[in-house]
Amino acid sequence: MKRDFVELDDLSPEEGWKVIDWALGIKRGSFEEFMKKRVVGLYFRKPSTRTRVSFEVGVAKLGGTCIFLQEGSLQASRGEELRDTARTLSEYLDLIVVRAEHQFVKEMARWAKVPIINALTEMTHPCQVLGDVLTLCELFGKDLKGVKVAYLGDGNNVCNTLLIGAGMFGFDLSVASPKGYEPSEEYLSRALRLSKSSGARIEVINDPKKAIEGANVIYTDVWFSMNHSKDENRRRDLEPFRVSEALIENRNVKIMHCLPANKGEEIEEKVFEEHADEIFLQAKNRMFAQMGLLKLLLAK
Ligand code: CP
Numbered sequence: 437m438k439r440d441f442v443e444l445d446d447l448s449p450e451e452g453w454k455v456i457d458w459a460l461g462i463k464r465g466s467f468e469e470f471m472k473k474r475v476v477g478l479y480f481r482k483p484s485t486r487t488r489v490s491f492e493v494g495v496a497k498l499g500g501t502c503i504f505l506q507e508g509s510l511q512a513s514r515g516e517e518l519r520d521t522a523r524t525l526s527e528y529l530d531l532i533v534v535r536a537e538h539q540f541v542k543e544m545a546r547w548a549k550v551p552i553i554n555a556l557t558e559m560t561h562p563c564q565v566l567g568d569v570l571t572l573c574e575l576f577g578k579d580l581k582g583v584k585v586a587y588l589g590d591g592n593n594v595c596n597t598l599l600i601g602a603g604m605f606g607f608d609l610s611v612a613s614p615k616g617y618e619p620s621e622e623y624l625s626r627a628l629r630l631s632k633s634s635g636a637r638i639e640v641i642n643d644p645k646k647a648i649e650g651a652n653v654i655y656t657d658v659w660f661s662m663n664h665s666k667d668e669n670r671r672r673d674l675e676p677f678r679v680s681e682a683l684i685e686n687r688n689v690k691i692m693h694c695l696p697a698n699k700g701e702e703i704e705e706k707v708f709e710e711h712a713d714e715i716f717l718q719a720k721n722r723m724f725a726q727m728g729l730l731k732l733l734l735a736k
Pocket residue numbers: 483484485486487488556564694695696
């Protein structure tokens with residue numbers, strides 16, 4: 437039976453750790469070309485730098501090929517039904533990576549006969565968090581118990597997925613968002629369920645200073661995601677959650693950002709540049725985590 441990766445917790449925690457272990461091994465140079473003669477479709481309805489390029493390069497390094505599917509050049513742009521597009525693409529491709537609206541990705545998974553990987557929806561970004569967990573393991577070692585991540589800002593798709601990541605992989609997560617910008621309650625309750633086994637301590641609060649107390653990592657993301665228009669009220673509400681020198685004081689803390697960044701908004705440029713090593717390690721690790729994921733979904 438085919439396996440889809442629409443949500444991070446479509447993997448069991450054991451499978452999640454397997455992906456991380458494989459990613460670490462692949463990064464050290466131990467991998468087979470298990471994608472040889474396999475072709476992956478990249479169906480992106482929204483812009484992407486990291487996700488697109490890391491899949492294209494990762495698949496090539498594993499011996500496979502990617503085809504980038506521009507919707508404007510597909511019959512989908514002329515109204516061909518999604519279920520027909522999904523069934524047609526399944527006849528040629530071995531796996532499809534989809535960046536689109538959440539419902540679109542779920543429908544694609546429902547109708548495609550080959551595995552679907554979610555490459556970001558407005559609800560969740562599971563590939564990102566697999567890469568982030570790989571980064572945490574490299575920074576702090578594989579036992580993430582007691583490692584505290586503070587996420588500051590908009591409770592968006594990345595934040596929803598970090599909640600699941602904490603629940604699955606056992607790191608502590610304190611989310612601080614303004615009132616009305618908190619992450620999804622559904623993702624929070626799934627994370628809390630998972631945390632019963634992993635021991636992760638998870639909270640969602642509204643005070644950024646409290647969230648960063650004892651944190652090993654401060655994580656942030658843009659205030660205006662692809663589904664938001666620029667709005668001054670939103671900017672004003674999120675201002676106190678900016679990752680700034682004044683907020684961090686002299687804490688010995690790592691900074692993470694999934695990118696792209698809007699420096700001066702969610703993070704000060706000076707803080708970003710001082711922590712560029714961590715931030716671009718995160719970007720680098722997207723590729724290795726996805727290579728591990730492909731192994732789980734496709735390797736015989
Ligand atoms: N973080 C991330 O998904 O980046 P892209 O939007 O560039 O793919």
